[in-house]
Amino acid sequence: METKYKRVLLKLSGESLMGEQGHGIDTVRLGQYAAQIAEIVGMGVEVGIVIGGGNIFRGLSGAAKGFDRVKGDQMGMLATVINSLALSSALESIGQPARVLTAINMYPIGEQYSNRRAIEAIEGGEVAIMAGGTGNPFFTTDTGSALRGIEIGADVMLKGTRVDGVYTADPEKDPTAVKFDEISYDEVLARGLKVMDVTATAMCRENGLPIVVFDMDTPGNLLKVIAGENIGTRVY
Numbered sequence: 001m002e003t004k005y006k007r008v009l010l011k012l013s014g015e016s017l018m019g020e021q022g023h024g025i026d027t028v029r030l031g032q033y034a035a036q037i038a039e040i041v042g043m044g045v046e047v048g049i050v051i052g053g054g055n056i057f058r059g060l061s062g063a064a065k066g067f068d069r070v071k072g073d074q075m076g077m078l079a080t081v082i083n084s085l086a087l088s089s090a091l092e093s094i095g096q097p098a099r100v101l102t103a104i105n106m107y108p109i110g111e112q113y114s115n116r117r118a119i120e121a122i123e124g125g126e127v128a129i130m131a132g133g134t135g136n137p138f139f140t141t142d143t144g145s146a147l148r149g150i151e152i153g154a155d156v157m158l159k160g161t162r163v164d165g166v167y168t169a170d171p172e173k174d175p176t177a178v179k180f181d182e183i184s185y186d187e188v189l190a191r192g193l194k195v196m197d198v199t200a201t202a203m204c205r206e207n208g209l210p211i212v213v214f215d216m217d218t219p220g221n222l223l224k225v226i227a228g229e230n231i232g233t234r235v236y
């Protein structure tokens with residue numbers, strides 16, 4: 001099958017990894033993600049991944065409970081490393097090689113990230129899982145995804161989440177919200193839509209990296225996006 005994209009940066013939500021169990025890492029959800037990812041690598045797509053950590057720890061919620069913000073963010077970045085190790089293990093258990101590259105040196109848990117290492121891995125048919133966000137506090141994994149996507153020269157950033165696109169308002173809170181099939185970066189920013197943070201959206205805009213926001217929790221959707229089916233919302 002012809003694929004629409006040759007090289008992608010897939011952002012997975014940490015929160016979604018909780019699956020039905022409401023905390024931690026749901027192995028069923030993890031297995032579904034791994035199978036969908038292996039399927040597109042098998043079609044020749046080069047895949048870089050950034051995973052969030054919201055299922056384990058978020059710096060901002062930590063700060064609200066009295067944690068130091070910088071330490072809380074460091075805890076959040078470590079949470080993304082835990083999720084990355086879980087995903088690499090799930091991929092390898094189904095025969096899909098994967099490499100964890102960490103923003104901060106923590107060898108031998110992973111190799112330290114460089115864009116050259118990530119590109120070597122994906123060109124060799126491995127999945128490059130880029131862990132630890134940007135390595136800096138006060139950022140998010142969405143911004144980490146934008147950054148890594150730009151660094152590895154991805155054709156698109158695929159933001160796999162638990163809603164099926166960008167809406168006029170948060171669809172989990174406002175049942176009257178209407179979905180966009182496509183929307184410009186400027187309009188996302190002007191309307192203050194919270195599907196991605198401003199820094200991530202601005203980085204994608206400055207560097208011309210298109211985004212597709214789609215529901216990753218429905219098995220088969222990743223393949224549809226790769227095949228060029230119009231699901232989700234394209235941000236350009």
Ligand SMILES: Nc1ncnc2c1ncn2[C@@H]1O[C@H](COP(=O)(O)OP(=O)(O)O)[C@@H](O)[C@H]1O
Pocket residue numbers: 013014015016052054142160161162163165166167168169170171172193194195196
């Ligand atoms: N305008 C909007 N359109 C779509 N989703 C939105 C919007 N505003 C807020 N959201 C929320 O953004 C979430 C997607 O972002 P994501 O980074 O995957 O979640 P989280 O930050 O909880 O891990 C959705 O679950 C949705 O509730």
Ligand SMILES: O=c1ccn([C@@H]2O[C@H](COP(=O)(O)OP(=O)(O)O)[C@@H](O)[C@H]2O)c(=O)[nH]1
Pocket residue numbers: 012013014015051052053054055057058059060072073074075076077079080132133134135136137138139140141142144
């Ligand atoms: O470059 C980064 C990326 C992440 N984080 C921290 O890691 C947490 C988890 O990431 P995120 O909230 O983006 O995960 P998701 O919402 O996708 O689960 C954030 O709350 C931040 O505290 C950070 O400090 N710098």
